[in-house]
Amino acid sequence: MLRITELKLPLDHPENAIKTAILSRLGISSDQLITYTLFRQGHDARKRDAISLVYTLDLEIKNEQAILKRLENDPHLSVTPDTTYHFVTRAPVDMPERPVVIGTGPCGLFAGLILAQMGFKPIILERGKEVRERTKDTFGLWRKGIFNPESNVQFGEGGAGTFSDGKLYTQIKDPHHYGRKVLTEFVKAGAPAEILHVSKPHIGTFKLVSMVEQIRAAIESLGGEIRFQSRADQIDIADGQVRGVILAGGETISSNHVVLAVGHSARDTFKMLYDRGVYIEAKPFSIGFRIEHPQSLIDKCRFGNHAGHPLLGAADYKLVHHCRNGRSVYSFCMCPGGTVVAATSEAGHVVTNGMSQYSRNERNANSGIVVGITPDDYPGHPLAGIDFQRQLEAHAFKLGGESYHAPGQLVGDFLSNRPSSAFGSVLPSYTPGVHLGDLSTALPDYAIDAIREALPAFDKKIKGFAMNDAVLTGVETRTSSPIRIKRNAQYQSINTHGLYPAGEGAGYAGGILSAAVDGIKIAEAVALDMISRF
Numbered sequence: 261m262l263r264i265t266e267l268k269l270p271l272d273h274p275e276n277a278i279k280t281a282i283l284s285r286l287g288i289s290s291d292q293l294i295t296y297t298l299f300r301q302g303h304d305a306r307k308r309d310a311i312s313l314v315y316t317l318d319l320e321i322k323n324e325q326a327i328l329k330r331l332e333n334d335p336h337l338s339v340t341p342d343t344t345y346h347f348v349t350r351a352p353v354d355m356p357e358r359p360v361v362i363g364t365g366p367c368g369l370f371a372g373l374i375l376a377q378m379g380f381k382p383i384i385l386e387r388g389k390e391v392r393e394r395t396k397d398t399f400g401l402w403r404k405g406i407f408n409p410e411s412n413v414q415f416g417e418g419g420a421g422t423f424s425d426g427k428l429y430t431q432i433k434d435p436h437h438y439g440r441k442v443l444t445e446f447v448k449a450g451a452p453a454e455i456l457h458v459s460k461p462h463i464g465t466f467k468l469v470s471m472v473e474q475i476r477a478a479i480e481s482l483g484g485e486i487r488f489q490s491r492a493d494q495i496d497i498a499d500g501q502v503r504g505v506i507l508a509g510g511e512t513i514s515s516n517h518v519v520l521a522v523g524h525s526a527r528d529t530f531k532m533l534y535d536r537g538v539y540i541e542a543k544p545f546s547i548g549f550r551i552e553h554p555q556s557l558i559d560k561c562r563f564g565n566h567a568g569h570p571l572l573g574a575a576d577y578k579l580v581h582h583c584r585n586g587r588s589v590y591s592f593c594m595c596p597g598g599t600v601v602a603a604t605s606e607a608g609h610v611v612t613n614g615m616s617q618y619s620r621n622e623r624n625a626n627s628g629i630v631v632g633i634t635p636d637d638y639p640g641h642p643l644a645g646i647d648f649q650r651q652l653e654a655h656a657f658k659l660g661g662e663s664y665h666a667p668g669q670l671v672g673d674f675l676s677n678r679p680s681s682a683f684g685s686v687l688p689s690y691t692p693g694v695h696l697g698d699l700s701t702a703l704p705d706y707a708i709d710a711i712r713e714a715l716p717a718f719d720k721k722i723k724g725f726a727m728n729d730a731v732l733t734g735v736e737t738r739t740s741s742p743i744r745i746k747r748n749a750q751y752q753s754i755n756t757h758g759l760y761p762a763g764e765g766a767g768y769a770g771g772i773l774s775a776a777v778d779g780i781k782i783a784e785a786v787a788l789d790m791i792s793r794f
């Protein structure tokens with residue numbers, strides 16, 4: 261099969277225009293084209309009055325080789341790659357050891373799923389509850405201000421991405437097409453089939469909940485075991501080799517292969533690992549606020565008269581500004597038609613993040629507006645970034661009135677350095693509520709200065725971005741892990757054999773898809789090591 265990319269057609273083109281465009285692009289007659297299938301569909305809205313759909317198509321045609329030769333200089337024509345997933349090995353039936361995976365976020369779930377599919381019968385440990393119970397606890401904070409430190413937006417079945425927009429794109433290099441395997445498994449678990457071909461797939465939070473349950477059922481049907489409310493409190497290490505995991509209740513689970521997929525909020529687990537001598541270093545991350553605008557403002561700016569077109573959906577944006585003080589400010593985890601959510605995993609802290617439903621039809625667009633920081637801003641100790649996050653989150657709790665309300669300010673007031681006392685045309689979506697006031701002490705001065713410089717700059721790209729009534733809430737501190745647990749070429753900790761640091765918490769992923777892809781790589785490394793020692 262041959263693949264053509266960058267085939268552009270007007271937004272409202274008739275169905276048969278695709279076939280006509282293929283024939284003209286390749287200079288072939290209709291009888292030479294046997295069939296074509298859609299691999300990817302996106303849109304190009306750089307000219308908002310002439311938005312085009314952009315296709316990648318796989319073609320079955322007669323005389324493929326001759327056409328390839330004739331068009332060998334066409335950068336948008338190639339042989340369709342094989343994106344099928346192939347297992348690297350299979351477990352023998354009498355394999356004596358079972359690998360342990362800590363965490364059921366996308367990384368842990370995919371490490372567990374692939375290990376189970378290869379026959380390794382993993383034991384998967386999750387500190388939080390199964391997803392439906394967890395949902396009740398999460399809503400407890402959002403609706404009633406009741407917080408559960410072991411069952412919340414960060415902790416529980418499905419991990420941090422369960423209550424999210426479910427954006428499924430990443431900029432990681434993926435030469436082995438692991439991302440395709442992830443999307444295929446998601447579709448098997450109930451995700452809409454379109455995620456396999458739209459250029460910016462997203463699932464929305466409700467669908468994610470039932471998908472996570474389906475993946476759990478698949479793992480269990482293959483002999484894997486998932487244990488909830490089973491927090492790994494200690495790692496048993498002897499002579500630089502992992503021997504097992506000790507649970508909060510005291511039970512020991514023995515294994516020479518332990519995958520550590522605990523996410524970026526497992527601060528107690530990081531401390532335990534550091535105390536046990538596992539090599540950890542500080543890593544850059546970002547801090548800032550969430551901003552909310554009317555979604556209609558973003559749609560109008562991005563899509564002009566095509567705003568609301570069903571093929572385009574709610575518009576997103578991606579913004580970056582390099583500031584005079586050397587900092588960069590950028591939009592993070594933008595959620596079109598979504599809501600801002602309370603995302604703390606510790607009592608007495610306030611953290612913001614964003615999520616949306618599949619329909620993305622809430623009235624506001626939200627996004628993190630965050631400033632990049634580095635270990636130079638929190639020097640001294642490998643875990644100092646965690647202390648830095650904690651200080652900001654505890655201060656936000658105070659500014660919000662000590663009731664899990666988020667501190668907030670209108671953009672106009674923030675830019676003019678005066679406290680806000682009443683909402684304007686934009687009503688924030690964060691629950692249990694927003695306490696208006698002054699955000700200028702919520703972040704270090706360099707970050708406040710950078711955001712004050714960036715918002716008017718963003719307004720030049722999206723007219724209205726710095727509108728007076730847009731609402732800022734904070735603080736956004738869980739943008740990525742503040743640490744990295746370094747690993748070697750075999751994906752094991754550089755000083756603890758058999759410990760596989762994985763996913764976002766260990767510093768190797770930055771979203772659902774990249775965490776799941778890392779889980780696949782880790783499963784393969786674990787499986788190959790287990791087979792080599794068998």
Ligand SMILES: Cc1cc2nc3c(=O)[nH]c(=O)nc-3n(C[C@H](O)[C@H](O)[C@H](O)COP(=O)(O)OP(=O)(O)OC[C@H]3O[C@@H](n4cnc5c(N)ncnc54)[C@H](O)[C@@H]3O)c2cc1C
Pocket residue numbers: 362363364365366367368385386387388413414415416417418419420421422423424425426427428429490491492493521522523524525526529593601603613614615762763764765769770771772773775
């Ligand atoms: C509100 C929100 C919205 C988001 N939206 C998106 C989005 O739209 N698209 C996107 O790509 N990304 C999004 N993200 C980020 C994404 O969720 C993470 O990048 C991803 O979940 C990281 O996967 P992970 O498996 O590495 O870790 P996590 O998903 O954090 O999973 C870690 C798991 O480990 C468990 N755990 C921790 N410590 C222990 C222990 N000691 N013992 C046992 N279990 C433990 C936790 O309970 C958790 O379930 C969002 C995050 C949040 C919070």
